[in-house]
Amino acid sequence: MSSNRILTVSRAMAEAIAQEMRTDPTVFVMGEDIGAYGGIFGATQGLLGEFGPERVRDTPISETAFIGAGVGAAMAGMRPIVELMFVDFFGVCMDAIYNLAAKNVYFSGGNCKVPMVLMTATGGGYCDAGQHSQTLHATFAHLPGMKVVAPSNAYDAKGLMISAIRDNSPTLYMFHKGLQGLAWMASPDGAAVIVPEEAYTLPLGQANVVRKGKDVTIVTLSMMVHHALAAAAALEKSGIDAEVIDLRTLVPLDRDTVFKSVAKTGRLIVVDEDYTSFGLTAEILASVVERDPSVLKAKPKRLAYPDIPIPYSRVMEQFALPNAAKIEAAVRETLNLKKAA
Amino acid sequence: MNLADIAIPQGLWDTGKTPEGVVANWFYREGSTVPAGATVAEIMVEKTNYEIAAPTAGTLHVLISKDGVVRPGSVIGRIS
Numbered sequence: 198m199s200s201n202r203i204l205t206v207s208r209a210m211a212e213a214i215a216q217e218m219r220t221d222p223t224v225f226v227m228g229e230d231i232g233a234y235g236g237i238f239g240a241t242q243g244l245l246g247e248f249g250p251e252r253v254r255d256t257p258i259s260e261t262a263f264i265g266a267g268v269g270a271a272m273a274g275m276r277p278i279v280e281l282m283f284v285d286f287f288g289v290c291m292d293a294i295y296n297l298a299a300k301n302v303y304f305s306g307g308n309c310k311v312p313m314v315l316m317t318a319t320g321g322g323y324c325d326a327g328q329h330s331q332t333l334h335a336t337f338a339h340l341p342g343m344k345v346v347a348p349s350n351a352y353d354a355k356g357l358m359i360s361a362i363r364d365n366s367p368t369l370y371m372f373h374k375g376l377q378g379l380a381w382m383a384s385p386d387g388a389a390v391i392v393p394e395e396a397y398t399l400p401l402g403q404a405n406v407v408r409k410g411k412d413v414t415i416v417t418l419s420m421m422v423h424h425a426l427a428a429a430a431a432l433e434k435s436g437i438d439a440e441v442i443d444l445r446t447l448v449p450l451d452r453d454t455v456f457k458s459v460a461k462t463g464r465l466i467v468v469d470e471d472y473t474s475f476g477l478t479a480e481i482l483a484s485v486v487e488r489d490p491s492v493l494k495a496k497p498k499r500l501a502y503p504d505i506p507i508p509y510s511r512v513m514e515q516f517a518l519p520n521a522a523k524i525e526a527a528v529r530e531t532l533n534l535k536k537a538a
Numbered sequence: 539m540n541l542a543d544i545a546i547p548q549g550l551w552d553t554g555k556t557p558e559g560v561v562a563n564w565f566y567r568e569g570s571t572v573p574a575g576a577t578v579a580e581i582m583v584e585k586t587n588y589e590i591a592a593p594t595a596g597t598l599h600v601l602i603s604k605d606g607v608v609r610p611g612s613v614i615g616r617i618s
Contacts, residue, residue: 201570205563242587380562380582389563 204392205378207239209351210316213358214241214278216396218248221276224362225252227263228280237282238318238377260290264315268297268367271313276362281317284371285328287336298367299342311367314358319347320373320420320470322518323382327506330514332419334469335476337369338447344401345447347371349422351378351392353445356399364401373420373470385423402449406458410440413464413528416455416481418444421468421519428524439528447477452484456492459485463494464531468519473501495531500524542593544578544615546608551583553610559583561606561614568600572617579615581608592617 204212218224225248226241232255235242245253256263260281267279281287287294298311321330338345344366348354354372361368376388407422408429415425422443429439440458444451459465465485467478478499485497500519508514551559562582566572574595581588592598596617608614 201566202576203563203565203567378563380560380580380587381585 200394201391202394203389204351204355205239205384205389206348206351206354206372207236207242207377207379209355209392210240210358210372211235211242211244212392213355213396214362215244215247217276217359217362218244218252220396221362223274224276224278225254225270226278226280227254227256227267229256229258229282231255231280236280238372238374239379240280240316240372240377260286261293264290264293265297267313267315268293268301268311271298271311271367272301272309276312276314278314278316278362281315283329284317284319284333285331287317287333294337295340295342299340302366303342310365312365313367314361314370315367316370316372318374319371320375321507321514322375322420324509324511324514326509330507332371332373332469332471332502334371334418334447334471335480337371338450338477338480342367343448344368345371346401346445347373347419347447348445349376349419349443350388351390353399353405353443355392356397357401357445359396360398360401363398368401371419375420385420387423387426399445402446402451404451404454405443405445406440406454407443408439408441410438410462412438412462413466413531414440414442414455414458414462415466415468415524415528416442416444416458417468418447418477419470421470424519424521425468425524427521428528431521431525432528435534437528437532437534450480450484452488455481456485456488460489460492463492465493465497466524466527466531467497467499467501468524469501470519471502472504473499474504476501495533498527498531500527542596542617543613544590544593544617546581546590546610546612546614548610550581550588550610551586556584558607558609559588561602561604561608562587564600564604566598568598570598572596572598590614
């Protein structure tokens with residue numbers, strides 16, 4: 198069943214969920230505005246009409262209650278998909294996430310699995326300030342017991358969603374608002390891509406080399422993949438050949454793909470929209486230098502969000518966000534080159 | 539050669555309240571083969587999306603690209 202049909206990320210997510218709901222009666226969806234509204238970032242559009250309110254459940258604004266309920270349902274044999282509207286709201290429901298969802302399989306001696314998907318919107322760049330713009334990748338990747346994915350395009354979004362639903366571990370599915378393909382929020386051209394109509398899975402824990410190169414390795418994920426590709430295209434004009442790795446999954450982390458690439462290029466830039474300190478960028482650096490620091494021909498470089506709450510002002514937020522120009526400059530720095538003429 | 543316009547249906551939204559919408563997305567690239575009835579585009583009017591279907595099977599020609607402003611009756615593309 199080949200197709201030349203393009204899907205936005207939001208439609209790819211909704212299609213993945215619908216296909217799993219058709220074949221598995223234990224799959225259902227819960228969250229704020231995921232029913233009649235279709236999810237404020239479109240990830241559940243059309244589901245209420247097809248599956249009805251028993252399986253597509255709008256909840257009150259009590260994340261503590263409905264994420265806790267999701268954990269219980271998962272332990273009782275269901276496969277709930279629960280939406281935490283903005284990842285920033287984790288503060289009110291973290292006990293259900295990291296003490297219940299992540300740990301109950303251990304506390305029960307492996308007897309109670311928690312096959313829940315917790316999907317949540319991440320990312321800024323659209324002036325929504327400090328409580329609606331964070332990515333918080335590392336916050337969740339740091340805590341053992343959960344798998345964590347963060348797709349950069351519609352093809353990966355569908356495959357990772359189906360894998361997450363079928364996986365027996367609790368999986369945090371972090372989707373960037375700016376990649377969803379919503380008309381009111383610009384998304385990069387590479388986010389909406391051709392997506393097969395049939396259901397398919399992608400392995401959890403496998404990075405994707407989205408651009409091959411020999412001079413420098415740029416490791417990133419989610420929205421920053423598109424900025425890295427734009428930087429790589431600009432660098433190509435100066436004869437610099439950058440390799441770009443889209444991690445796709447944070448937990449499990451594909452350290453092998455990163456290491457092999459750095460062993461080839463000798464140079465490493467890690468880009469993340471999450472905060473800099475104690476973050477994903479440092480973890481990637483550590484995974485290379487712990488294995489063999491001699492593969493590096495130059496100092497590795499972290500490029501992430503500064504350690505400040507995200508400002509509301511467009512000028513200030515854009516100043517703080519990583520972007521293609523900053524990635525390009527970081528690459529030139531690691532290659533000991535001056536700025537582009 | 540058969541030509542069919544892809545037009546925004548009249549009365550799709552209340553133009554008294556909101557005269558214009560925008561092409562939010564095209565779901566096939568220029569020159570793609572599309573099946574009859576496939577959702578080829580979506581229009582957004584004040585955060586509400588409307589799907590636009592291919593009136594017939596054929597080759598898609600995009601006349602109003604993503605982010606272009608449309609009204610009911612606008613021809614946004616053609617199938618040949």
